[in-house]
Amino acid sequence: MPHQAIILGTGPAGLTAAVYLARANMEPLVIEGPEPGGQLTLTTEVENFPGFPDGIMGPELMDNMKKQAERFGATFKRGWVTDVNMDQRPFKLSVDGLGELETQSLIISTGASAKLLDIPGEKDNIGKGVSTCATCDGFFFRGKKVLIIGGGDSAMEEANFLTKFADEVQVVHRRHELRASKIMQDRAKANDKITWALNKTPVEMISDGMKITGLKVKDSDTEKEELIEADGIFVAIGHNPNTEFLNGKLDMDEKGYLLVEPGTTNTNVPGVFACGDVQDQKYRQAITAAGTGCMAAMDAERFLEGEATVDWSQSLS
Incomplete structure (x- = not known):
């Protein structure tokens, strides 16, 4: 039946x-x-x-x-x-x-x-400082520093949105050039709260066991690694x-x-x-x-x- x-x-x-x-x-x-x-x-x-x-x-x-x-x-x-x-x-x-x-x-x-990056520390810290939705979770980062990983229109849109709450929003992208449309790039670049970490490939998300503390990245040209400190990481790659x-x-x-x-x-x-x-x-x-x-x-x-x-x-x- x-x-x-x-x-x-x-x-x-x-x-x-x-x-x-x-x-x-x-x-x-x-x-x-x-x-x-x-x-x-x-x-x-x-x-x-x-x-x-x-x-x-x-x-x-x-x-x-x-x-x-x-x-x-x-x-x-x-x-x-x-x-x-x-x-x-x-x-x-x-x-x-x-x-x-x-x-x-x-x-x-x-x-x-x-879409996730599939790097160490990512899945383990979803809900502990790692998010894929700025609209859902941006409020929790009032007065904090957050990172947006991505270079497309959605990443630019979420970066601008997060500036309503966070004191600093840094965009991390693995290439020198963004994929976002010109109007979305211009809008983000005109926002004083947004900083840029271009040509940086995410390697690992770092936490203290309770919450995210930063993102380890590698320079796409020199392969030199560095740690970017942050209170939250938003993955915006689609x-x-x-x-x-x-x-x-x-x-x-x-x-x-x-x-x-x-x-x-x-x-x-x-x-x-x-x-x-x-x-x-x-x-x-x-x-x-x-x-x-x-x-x-x-x-x-x-x-x-x-x-x-x-x-x-x-x-x-």
Whole structure:
């Protein structure tokens, strides 16, 4: 018997979709990947999610959302989706550990993973001074010195944002030239709080066992190493949407983000919906992901009830 709805991913988007579908008596099955809870499980304290005036730990917030979905009838299973057949309904999913599953509707909320440098001290100190989201964590570095690693537009944007809190923001980039657009470079270079450490390749993130204290870098020309002291390090070298398992079966942009019809979560395949960071490379916030999770659940429910008003003859581009 096919499921009415399967949700892939357990970040804020997937869990919100699960809450809404479960309350609609659709008994959704939620497939948890290798990192249940998404990127928020790597965040220590969340202060910008509405309803928690004193903040809440990221893992606790995700656990609460899961319990809320389970309370209304959502089922959670651990597995890794390797293939999806969307040629006809019910859709067929191949899941390691679970075999083949069938569903009348599918919500994809697999998120996007921040690119990391993969250097010593990086993963061990995420949440202890290392971050991949300035908007999320900048507040914690008020009056401090922080480093931004990256040379693209997102790095320049985050550097400027962090100057609202930090006393000094230093941009570390492995080349002499930045990759960012001229307007973003000019904006950053005009900011008195931003300093530059160009042609420096990050080698190791240093901590005192409790928090980050600096970054060891190597001059890309001379290979001479030095330590740059800092209270926090923000890695801003981009994100990868978790869409590899789809093998190009849904419309995506050049970076692999899923395309949805504006104002909806509809993909180009009727009955398949996308929400959260897997289709959003602009905002990437827990609250915006949760909002699109609500949208996806409502879109899926209306689709299954035959109330969808989408003109599916118009292909997304």
